Amino acid sequence: MTQDPHIPFGMPRPPAPGFSASVPDAVAGNGLRAQEEAAPLPVSIDVEADARASGVFDVIEDLDRELVGLDPVKTRIREIAALLVVDMARRRFGLEAERPNLHMCFTGSPGTGKTTVAMRMATVLHRLGYLAKGHLVAVTRDELVGQYIGHTAPKTREVLKRAMGGVLFIDEAYYLHRQENERDYGQEAIEILLQVMENQRNDIVVILAGYRDRMDQFFSSNPGMGSRIAHHIDFPDYDLDSLVAIARIMLDRQRYTFANGAEPAFRELMSRRMTQPRFANARSVRNALERARLRQANRLVSDGRVVTRDDLMRIEAEDIYKSRWFTEAPGEQVLDGRTVPTG
C-alpha cells in the first residue's frame, strides 16, 4: 500500500486560540466580497477592450468563418454577446442588475447548425463568466423521461446535474410533451426542468431545439416553458450556394478537393436532393460527400493503376454523377417501398 507523503498520520489537533476566527474569511466568499466593495469604482470602462480580453469575439469570429450563411442567427448571437458584455460592464460600476435570462430556443430544420451554434454559445457564455464550465450536454427525450413511476425525476435530475455549469441542449424538446397521453411521464420531466431553470438560473442554461411549428405547439401547451425562455432563434434553411460552400469547407477540412466539373455536378446533385423528402441541409451535404468518397475510393481501387497524392485528394465529377439521385428517377424510390437512406 502506498502512502501519500503529504498526508500525515494521526488525529487532527484542536486549533490554536484565535485560529478559527481568521479562517472563514480566508476559505472563500466573505473576504472577497468585502474587498470588492471597498475598492473604488472605476470612472469609465472600455467596453470593447473588455470584450476582446474575454475572447468572446474570437469565438464569434470563428462562428462567422466556419458557419456558412445563417446571418439572422449570427446577428442574434452578436446581440446576446453584446448584452452580456454591457451587463458585465454595468456590474463593475456597481449597477446591480438581475442576471439576464439566458435560456434559449433554437428552431429550424435538421442540419441547420443548431447543435454547433449551441456549442459555441456555451463557449461564449463561459468566456463571459456566465457559466462556470461551458460544456454542452446534448440529450433527447429518452435521457430525461423514465419508463415507470418514480423513474423520471432522478433521471432528469441526473442529467441536469451533469449539465450544471454548462449548457443543457434538449434536441426535439417537443417530444417531452405528449398531448394524447396526459399521464405521460414527460410532464414530470418538464416540471423538474422548469423548477431548475428558475431556481438554478446561475448554474445552467437550457437550450431547446426542434422544428419551428412543433416547438410553437409545445410552447402553447406549456406556457410556463415559453415564458422562461428569453431568446427564440430561428435557423433558416440553406440555399443552394450555401450548401455548395459548406461542401467546399467540409472537403477542405478532410483534405479533399473538387476536380474541374465536380463542383457543378455537386450543385446539380444538391438542387435535386433539396426537393426530395428528408432533406437535412448540411447533414445531407455531409452524407453526399461521404458517398462520393466511397465511390472515389472504389474507382481508385478498381482502376488498378498507380495513384498519386493528387488522385487521392481529388473527387471527380463521375464520383458524383453516379449518385442515386442521378441514376434513379425521383419519386420511384419513395414508391417502391424500399428503405431509402436519409441524406
Add this chain to the structure above:
Amino acid sequence: MLVTQGTFSYLPPLTDAQVKAQVQYALDNDWAMSVEFTDDPHPRNFLWDMWGLPMFDMRDPAAILLEVQRCRDAYPARYVRVNAYDRRLGRQTTALSFIVQRPKNETGFRLERQEGPDRQVRYTLHPYALDRGAGERYER
C-alpha cells in the same frame, strides 16, 4: 455539544460559498461525491444513510449543492455530510468528508459505566439523542 466528525469539524460551520469551494476542490481532483445524513451522532457511526446515489461525471459544484439542499430540506433536523471518494489505485478511500448541516440542538453524550468481572469498569459513550425514536431525535 458540538459533534466533531470529519474534516473542518473544529471550524465554525461552513457557509454555502465555502462548501462550494471545497466541492470544487474535490471535483478538480476527480473525486466522486456523495451526500449522506443521519440522526445517530455516535462517533463510531460512520455508516450514514445515503441521500441518493453517489454522483459521478459531475462538472460543477452546483450539482452537488443542489443535492445537499434537497437533503437539508427533507431532513432539516439531522446531520448531513458530503463525502468525496478518491478512486485512484493505492488510495481507493474516502478522501474528504465534512458536515454541511447539524441539528440546531446537539444534545451531547453521557458516559456509561459497565461493571465487569473483578471490579473492572468499561466505559462507553451514549448519545442522549438515541433515547428517542428514529426520526424524532432532534427537534425541528
